[in-house]
Amino acid sequence: KAGVTQTPRYLIKTRGQQVTLSCSPISGHRSVSWYQQTPGQGLQFLFEYFSETQRNKGNFPGRFSGRQFSNSRSEMNVSTLELGDSALYLCASRVGQGEAFFGQGTRLTVV
């Protein structure tokens, strides 16, 4: 069974631009969560989607948004990028009450 796939693995963007990250969950997993990981703040929860609906949201500005498609694939978008948005963005999928399975992440660098 394929794991969680995140694309792209690496991104370099300029301040003010926007970016879209993609996550394909494990087959059969309908819950997809996003996390931002930085050296200073650790792992911070962004949002969770289940059956195309946002079920939970962390404490991030509105520039961070996401969506989920009918095949459970998810995208997150960050608009008007800031230097502080540089981070490893991790996606995780889950089925039921089980553990979260993580992708390898997308390393975003904002210059």
Next chain:
Amino acid sequence: AQSVTQLGSHVSVSEGALVLLRCNYSSSVPPYLFWYVQYPNQGLQLLLKYTTGATLVKGINGFEAEFKKSETSFHLTKPSAHMSDAAEYFCAVRVNTGNQFYFGTGTSLTVIP
């Protein structure tokens, strides 16, 4: 509200020595507890989890953890460290009525040859 505290952001052990990584949590309802490991530029890999039942949980790569409700702890141990154990370790909690995982700040494990 739920939170996780990992004592010691950096831990160094000699190869072959006991590994002990500490995790304390706060939760107003019975928690599910997890330990994840992260290698450089990789995602998180599940080591072990506690949901219900036996409080001593065995995971992959020889790791185990014990859920102690009275101490609100879920410390991770391994009897004998291996060089390949060098990584970042995260403790996480999720309540059984919720969906969000709360992570500790991580402990970086260094194994000295």
